Amino acid sequence: MNDSNNGIVTTRQWHGVTRLLHGLMALGIVGQLVFSQLMVAPDELEEATALQKFALEGHELVGLGVVAVMVLHWLWMLFPKSDVSFGKLFPWGPSGLKRVFADVGHIFKRGHLPEVGNDAGLAGFIHGLGFLIATAMAASGFALYLVLDFGDGAGSDSFEQYAHWHGFFATFMWIYLAGHVIAAAWHEYRGQRLISGMFKL
Secondary structure, three states: OOEEEOOEEEOOOOOHHHHHHHHHHHHHHHHHHHHHHHOOOHHHHHHOOHHHHHHHHHHHHHHHHHHHHHHHHHHHOOOOOOOOOHHHHOOOOHHHHHHHHHHHHHHHHHOOOOOOOOOOOHHHHHHHHHHHHHHHHHHHHHHHHHHHHHOOOOOOHHHHHHHHHHHHHHHHHHHHHHHHHHHHHHHHHOOOOHHHHHHOO
């Protein structure tokens, strides 16, 4: 529920499990994107520097952690007490899309973002889209891990195929992350305390 205080909008605090999973997912994905800029491809290890090898190992280990967090997040959405249900993250039905378009109309009509709570709408739609991108990136990365450690290894056809998809989804994650940070900062500027509501201990 939103409370108004002298024109400042504050969102109700999210469930502790949601905040924990969101925080771990955010840290893990940002860490993965940073590692990806420092590491070398698994089939180029012979000419890699110590830093590049370390970044590759870190990318692999943190990636497994991200996969675990993503699985837990999907399972958490099934719990009755969860405040990130499928309907909120994926409002693709008639009523959900109606709320999404209503939020978009609010932006064009009033010139600013609508108040954001924990309900489905544009915010839920955008978060759900990011969650799907993150899931696809984690899944393709996990497939790469399996090919490297238990399959045909680096340079194989399956490795090249999964590496292509992993890079493809990573590109969209870069774009989404930049937009997500800008949107969150804009909400904070408007007095909608999303960041403090999500990360408050």
